[in-house]
Amino acid sequence: MNILFAASELTPYAKTGGLGDVLAGLPAALRARGHGVAVALPLYRRLRASLKELQRTPLTLSVELGRRSLSARVWQGVSREGVTVFAIERDEFFDRENLYGVNGEDYFDNAPRFIFYCHAVMELAGMLNPRPEVLHVNDWQAALIPLLVKEARLPFKTVLTIHNLAYQGVFPAAEFALTGLAGFYFKPHALEYYGRMNLLKGGILFADAVTTVSPGYAREILTEQYGCGVNGALKQSVLTGILNGIDTDLWNPATDPWLVANYDARRVTAGKRKNKEALLREFGLAEGPLLGLISRLTEQKGIELILAALPELLSRGVGLVALGSGDAQYEEALRKLAKQYPRQVAARIGFDEQLAHRIEAGADIFLMPSRFEPCGLNQFYSMRYGTVPVVRKVGGLGDSVEHGRTGFTFSGHNPESFLEATVSALELFGDRKRWKEMQMAGMRQDFSWERRVPEYERVYKTLK
Numbered sequence: 001m002n003i004l005f006a007a008s009e010l011t012p013y014a015k016t017g018g019l020g021d022v023l024a025g026l027p028a029a030l031r032a033r034g035h036g037v038a039v040a041l042p043l044y045r046r047l048r049a050s051l052k053e054l055q056r057t058p059l060t061l062s063v064e065l066g067r068r069s070l071s072a073r074v075w076q077g078v079s080r081e082g083v084t085v086f087a088i089e090r091d092e093f094f095d096r097e098n099l100y101g102v103n104g105e106d107y108f109d110n111a112p113r114f115i116f117y118c119h120a121v122m123e124l125a126g127m128l129n130p131r132p133e134v135l136h137v138n139d140w141q142a143a144l145i146p147l148l149v150k151e152a153r154l155p156f157k158t159v160l161t162i163h164n165l166a167y168q169g170v171f172p173a174a175e176f177a178l179t180g181l182a183g184f185y186f187k188p189h190a191l192e193y194y195g196r197m198n199l200l201k202g203g204i205l206f207a208d209a210v211t212t213v214s215p216g217y218a219r220e221i222l223t224e225q226y227g228c229g230v231n232g233a234l235k236q237s238v239l240t241g242i243l244n245g246i247d248t249d250l251w252n253p254a255t256d257p258w259l260v261a262n263y264d265a266r267r268v269t270a271g272k273r274k275n276k277e278a279l280l281r282e283f284g285l286a287e288g289p290l291l292g293l294i295s296r297l298t299e300q301k302g303i304e305l306i307l308a309a310l311p312e313l314l315s316r317g318v319g320l321v322a323l324g325s326g327d328a329q330y331e332e333a334l335r336k337l338a339k340q341y342p343r344q345v346a347a348r349i350g351f352d353e354q355l356a357h358r359i360e361a362g363a364d365i366f367l368m369p370s371r372f373e374p375c376g377l378n379q380f381y382s383m384r385y386g387t388v389p390v391v392r393k394v395g396g397l398g399d400s401v402e403h404g405r406t407g408f409t410f411s412g413h414n415p416e417s418f419l420e421a422t423v424s425a426l427e428l429f430g431d432r433k434r435w436k437e438m439q440m441a442g443m444r445q446d447f448s449w450e451r452r453v454p455e456y457e458r459v460y461k462t463l464k
């Protein structure tokens with residue numbers, strides 16, 4: 001099958017979250033199974049600077065954006081995983097430092113930027129030889145494509161994957177004119193959402209199939225509580241939840257170049273001890289069970305549960321290494337705790353890929369008490385590194401961590417439930433034999449993308 005992916009991120013060239021990782025992993029795994037696969041992305045500044053084998057193609061697109069008629073040249077390169085990447089050049093929109101905005105503020109022109117991108121991908125798809133059968137579009141930035149395809153009666157099937165329903169691409173009604181669509185589509189049955197334009201909603205309603213990144217999240221987003229205002233639209237779609245895979249080469253304790261000692265399941269105890277000692281030394285922490293946290297510091301991630309339960313945990317002699325950035329209040333709270341308990345709490349505010357690896361290897365227990373979690377990645381990394389995850393039983397976390405076998409889960413979104421689960425983990429930590437069994441159960445699992453490919457193939461096959 002020939003599949004063209006449309007997405008606004010691709011790790012490591014353009015990434016703000018899990019979306020970029022999926023675009024690195026899934027197309028490559030489909031390609032390895034013999035499918036024809038390519039990814040279409042905006043030509044961001046960083047992509048131009050770093051994508052392998054990037055060169056201009058003879059293709060030029062011409063896109064109607066409201067009253068303007070804009071051209072775009074198409075570049076072609078190869079991803080780190082060997083997948084063909086088409087990059088759409090329009091410097092006024094994409095030659096920028098960041099993907100979506102600066103200092104927490106969205107760029108003022110994100111609607112024209114990504115509406116332009118959607119039109120351009122559609123036009124590109126018609127020029128490719130062989131022609132793609134499926135346009136697999138991702139998140140709100142590409143979500144207008146299914147409606148454009150339907151409206152133009154183009155012979156493509158469309159699949160929309162939702163990586164996080166909290167981001168929908170909602171814009172003022174005035175921006176609707178940029179789509180070039182008839183006013184008929186600015187109605188609640190299509191793009192209108194309480195008087196504004198909602199691009200993701202359009203994708204949900206017009207894609208031939210919708211997927212999201214875990215079965216648990218697929219169930220949750222049909223409810224009022226997790227549906228972010230579009231659960232009604234989702235109920236009209238054909239929705240499948242497929243758990244994400246991970247990059248098992250990048251996250252492999254046996255070969256990870258950032259660790260002080262490599263290890264596999266047979267040498268987990270000695271290997272982790274060395275990495276833990278190095279981590280404790282690096283941050284000047286005292287010996288004791290060590291908790292790890294690597295996270296965007298936002299409300300989604302349940303940071304307030306950790307903050308509330310921490311005094312009690314610290315009184316039991318545990319330590320915490322936290323790495324993250326985000327909301328100022330959480331950053332401040334973690335900094336303060338590190339100052340108050342210099343021998344027990346370390347907080348590194350910022351983004352640090354290498355430290356993330358060292359924490360996964362050196363911590364004993366990993367914390368993910370998310371309020372909601374479409375899939376989550378760190379619980380997989382943790383299990384692969386023999387670090388036992390304590391997670392809230394929500395979305396992909398509930399699908400991937402088995403309570404009492406590969407980690408600990410809890411349900412209530414409150415500090416007491418989180419504390420209880422963490423204390424259970426600490427108790428088990430005291431039982432070396434059973435702890436090792438749990439570490440091994442996690443380390444032996446297969447989290448590769450290859451395992452997920454048949455599930456996507458099944459979705460593609462159902463498209464009519």
Ligand code: ADP
Nearest residue numbers: 017018295296324350351352353356376377378
């Ligand atoms: P989300 O996409 O909601 O942020 P995920 O768990 O799906 O959450 O993916 C987050 C990814 O970003 C993980 O690979 C995690 O290790 C990484 N990450 C998050 N914050 C940091 C940070 N401050 N430094 C390094 N890596 C981080």
